[in-house]
Amino acid sequence: MNTQHWLVACGVAFSATAAPAQDAYPSKPIRIIVQYQAGGSADTLARLVGQGLSKRLGQPVVVENKSGAGGIIGTDFVAKSAPDGYTLLLTVPGPISANLVLYKKLPYDPRTDLRMISDIASQRTVFVVNPAVPAKTFKELIEVIRKQPGKYAIGSWGPGTQPHQMQVFMDKTYGTQTLHVAYKGEAPMVSDLLAGTIQMTSGSAATLKPHIESGKVRPLAVPAPARAKALPDVPTFTEQGFKDPVYVLTAPTSLMAPAKTPNAIVERLSREVAQVIKEPEVQQRILDMGAEPIGNTPAEATAAYKAFLPVALELTAATGASLD
Structure with a gap:
């Protein structure tokens, strides 16, 4: 399974009716909704794509941040918006995958209320340890942890997220005893990692x-079948013999629209997004963020989502996390 991109369609019933005035699209400004505060990676990508789309479409593209409730507020806003191509969602994986497990009652269902336009970029993560941890490989780390049950803590940016999934899998599979420390974001998690309050994590x-280059943290592995372009010297988990889904699954930041948005509008947006992402300066900006450009078609993005989704839900469920 090619997990570097969302992998294969979300069973979203993408029925779409022809729009009589779609030749005139767009005739007014377009909004891209981001579920998190300004300044984060999703917000940066939205503004990068929006800038390019505005030039190509001849209309302003405005980014609006509707943060809160683990991405639910922004996602629900777009899911319930008019399906006319003027309100779009730039989303990270959690609100359209893990949230289905973490929340018993979601006001939206990403599988039926939204449809894919394009995957923008794959956000790469890396598993790191504080230099005080005497392990140079992931296999060595497991042995170190086994010898001192309860001593080592792994930080995450929230219950059910990738580092939490790894912590649960490690303890269940290798008989280790580690602690999970959940933070409200990546910044405080990394701060505690540098201070030695937690010993390991997987982060963007x-x-x-920068902390890897300065020697303040030691990288052990990156998820996904291929190495990260931002960290070409760091081996993958797969290269080290760890091929379970928790070590290879990755997912992109995606552009979506309300489910009943006409096919012609979705296809037009996808073509324009692909052209924006092909621009050398845009590609470089994305690479500088530690991500990798994609810019695929609606069918490819939908197909990728369907393959990713059941695996992501299973891994999230295994953590036992609930945010209700």
Whole structure:
């Protein structure tokens, strides 16, 4: 399974009716909704794509941040918006996957209320340890942890997220005894990692790369079948013999629309997004963020989502996390 991109369709019933006035699209400004505060990676990608789309479509593209409730507020806003191509969602994986497990009652269902336009970029993560941990490989780390049950803590940016999934899998599979420490975001988690309050985590390549280069943290592995372009010297989990889904699954930041948005509008937006992402300066900006450009078609993005989704839900469920 090619997990570097969302992998294969979300069973979203993408029925769409022809729009009589779609030749005139767009005739007014377009909004891209981001579920998190300004300044984060999703917000940066939205503004990068929006800028390019505005030039190509001849209409302003405005980014609006509707944060809160683990991405639910922004996602629900777009899911319930008019399906006319003027309100779009730039989303990270959690609100359209893990939230289905973490919350018993979601006001939206991403599988039926939204449809894919394009995957924008794959956000790469890296598993790192504080230099005080005497392990140079992931296999060595498991042995170190086994010898001192309860001593080592792994930080995450919230219950059910990738580092939490790894912590639960490690303890269940290898008989280790580790602690999980959940933070309200990546910044405080990394701060505690540098201080030695927690000993390990998996975080974004963009955030951790400067600390790796300065020697303040030690990288052990990156998820996904291929190495991260931002960290070419760091081996994958797969290269080290760890091929379970928790070590290879990755997912992109995606552009979506309300489910009943006409096919012609979705296809037009997808084509324009692909052209924006092909621009050398845009590609470089994305790479500088520690991500990797995609810009695929609606069918490809939908197909990728369907393959990713059941695996992501299973891994999230295994953590036992609930945010209701």
